[in-house]
Amino acid sequence: MSGPPPELPIVLLDALMPTAQRLVLNRRGSMVWEVKSPRGHYAVKVGYPIEATPDYPAQPWTALAPAREGAVLHRLGVTNFAYGEWDHGTWNFQPWHEGPDLHELWQPYRTGTPLIAPHTGAALGCAEALAELHTKGWAHGDVQPAHFIIGPERTHLIDLALARGGHVPEGYDFPFRGCLVHYEAPEIAQSVLTTGEAEPTQAADIYALGASLLISATGWRAVEYPDDAPRPVQRQAVADGRRRTVRAPGKLGELIEAMLSHAPQDRPTVYEVGKALS
Template sequence: MTGPGGPAPQRPAPPPGLDPLTGQDPVHLGGHRLLGRISDTGNGVVYGAVDVNRRCAALRTLPTRDRVTLDRRVEALCLSAAVCAAPVHTVDLSGPVPWIAMEYVPGRDLDTHVRSFGPLEGAHLTGAAAGTAEALGALHTAGTVHGDLAPDRVLLSPRGPRVVGAGLADETLAAAGAAGWSAPETAHGGAPGPGADVFSWACAVVLAATGRGPFGRGTVQEIHERALHGRFDLRGVPEWMAPLVAKSLHPDPRARPGAHALARALLPRGATSALPEALGALLAEHWRGFDAAGHDPVLWSMAPERATRRRPGRGIRWGRTGS
């Protein structure tokens, strides 16, 4: 393709683990070089990026329909702090394309791992369940929800489980979430609350422990009916863990436990330190055998610089709430 200034520059192939950028994708955003695509959620594109300090990031573009709500959600996400959630690096909501850059988490998602290697067992299952609950609890304490938790939003990294894609889902899309993962109160357009996250957490735990969802197969309507009436199958979930999962799948969100209470209940009895420290100790002792699945961010920082440079970003910036 040739433009007014001559042939268009060829974009280098992305590092392993990333899909190529399209012709519509930017090359730089803020102080980040965009090296390739991680995913396109339909609610914003997630890019693999490197910032001016050579930190690798998952940079996500955000919807612009309601900047007031977006400001509130991103601020809550920045305030939340969890062992098992990717921290925020940089935010810019002021431009025509708002974005947020978070620490990149290498590894397989829960669904891919279970399909490839089978269900989690023992301390791996406990760590994944407790870590996911801890990350959700941090969001709830900060005043927001994940709103779109599904097995592909739980990554099993070499350092522990990590919850990604948090707090920024369009409520309309989140409420219509996949059958078998979304809470019954959101099935007809209700906005997800903390209880909906807990319900989705329980579905993910059942998948991690058994390789299947708790409501079996069938049409969307059949699965929603089972969820609405509490007809779930927990066979294969460890006996000691099953009561926690069952309570979390209760059709009434008011009857479900809180996420932090779940995380604490899953940790070894007798653990007296604060939740982050106790969870960190569990993962440090038992989390072994999870690799980066070929998604090596070290290769990102070694990727060749493109010819075009832009002025680096200025860290976290809170943009205008108007259009």
């Protein structure tokens, strides 16, 4: 989508009557706005298909992601959201959560030399947000530092577009093809390499939480591979468990090691993580 700056689809202008709006991001088939309206303060997500390029195949599923997330929010019993279709895909709006994400919040810790042990309060908030989802029988599938918003009262886990655990209408569903490789569990990376798809699990969410805490606390990825390596090469390094030796300082370090266990059954549950942090 090149050309003039994107505008909110008419259907959303009609539904929300914004008094203020700000484009937060527009990338990889997804646009997000912060919208203030008499109805409330919302994150508005608008999906569109990614056209094929010489290097990458087309990705029509990005158009469906907001509606898929809307269906998941509905299943989870979230209120104060809506979803639907526009000319080029689907949209949703949901309550706006104020606050830094985990990576932003821990910036001061990872830039100290030597590293300073982060306060574990934020880590506990992340574990509690993930536990809320796991208790309902769901796996998130795309746990990463940017998806934990640390609010004044509680931490919110956002971007449920890839979550698995209940019925999603067929017209809005699409297969899980992995997430950001930095946070992909070895068994997910292996499955994506072998079949092109994988099944999100709660154990894989725990690995991703461990990798998120590690990168936010230290600035280092869990697995060793060159930044510019092709995606399959990165995935192979993850599947092979080529762990860096870097550890987070303090008691968090030990817990993260357990969360990053190569075998899913060796990882703690989110409840065990919460207990260790409280």
